[in-house]
Amino acid sequence: MARSAVVSGAPAERPRRKRRSLRSWIPPQHGVWAMLLLPFLAGLRFGTDWWQIPLLVGWLTGWLASHHFLVWVKTGRWSRVQRQILTFGAVCAASLIPVAFARPAVLWFVPVFAVLVGVNIVLTRMGQERSTINGIASVTMASQMALIVPVTAGLEWRVGLPLAVVTWVYLAGTVVYVKSMIREHGSVVHYRVSVGYHAVAVAGCTIWQPWLAIPFGLLLVRAVWLPRRARMKAPVIGAIETVLALVVLATELLMPL
Numbered sequence: 001m002a003r004s005a006v007v008s009g010a011p012a013e014r015p016r017r018k019r020r021s022l023r024s025w026i027p028p029q030h031g032v033w034a035m036l037l038l039p040f041l042a043g044l045r046f047g048t049d050w051w052q053i054p055l056l057v058g059w060l061t062g063w064l065a066s067h068h069f070l071v072w073v074k075t076g077r078w079s080r081v082q083r084q085i086l087t088f089g090a091v092c093a094a095s096l097i098p099v100a101f102a103r104p105a106v107l108w109f110v111p112v113f114a115v116l117v118g119v120n121i122v123l124t125r126m127g128q129e130r131s132t133i134n135g136i137a138s139v140t141m142a143s144q145m146a147l148i149v150p151v152t153a154g155l156e157w158r159v160g161l162p163l164a165v166v167t168w169v170y171l172a173g174t175v176v177y178v179k180s181m182i183r184e185h186g187s188v189v190h191y192r193v194s195v196g197y198h199a200v201a202v203a204g205c206t207i208w209q210p211w212l213a214i215p216f217g218l219l220l221v222r223a224v225w226l227p228r229r230a231r232m233k234a235p236v237i238g239a240i241e242t243v244l245a246l247v248v249l250a251t252e253l254l255m256p257l
Helices: 002-023 032-046 052-075 078-102 104-125 132-143 145-152 157-181 188-208 210-228 234-254
Strands: none
Touching (some): 032 132, 052 145, 078 104, 132 157, 157 188
16 A cells, blocks of 8 residues: 555655756746747847847846845755856857957956946845845846947947937836735735836837837726736736736837837
8 A cells, every 4th residue: 555655655755856956957936938038039129130039048147147146045055056157158159259359348247247237146145135136136147238239330339329228117116016916915005106107118119219118008998907806826916927028029110219
């Protein structure tokens, strides 16, 4: 009887172990992939180049390395993340060093990244890794990819500035919106901050570029409506945000500049 119970339970246990193993390498942060990919894909509007492939690999593995590094900063448990940091760090370096030699103009962005990563480290060390300031620092790093991608294609960084701004306004809004949906769900203050931010964003962006009324109008509706509903699961929130990120991306790729 005992033997059959163990055997029958083994197939179900193996997938659970695989999921735990995967999560130790790829964090289950459902919205972060939109943050990482949106500015990169938007920057492709201005031109493509083979060097953008290692740039993308380096960008994604660099984020993964930094995530595990910040886990080490928070917990002090090097053995827990040693393999992840060394593996992702090595892939990141192997990808980005050739890009830097081929397109040295990308190095101008390094000091800005260094300052923002420093903000992440300090706030994580203080136990404030979930703070709004830390979130804004992260989306600011991500938004720069709309500038770096054109540079990697041999263009001026300035051509990507409008899309970097649109991306930043969207991603910064997700920082306050997600708080009103998860950690601060039910907080009147956080709800009002989120709705107020999105109202200002839709007004300002529409005045600048009427096409932006479409995505930012939808973002305002979700900021007003969804937090009033019962608490939603993180994967559902992430799925909705992924769809809205695609709407933002489509607008960035199609609107006149």
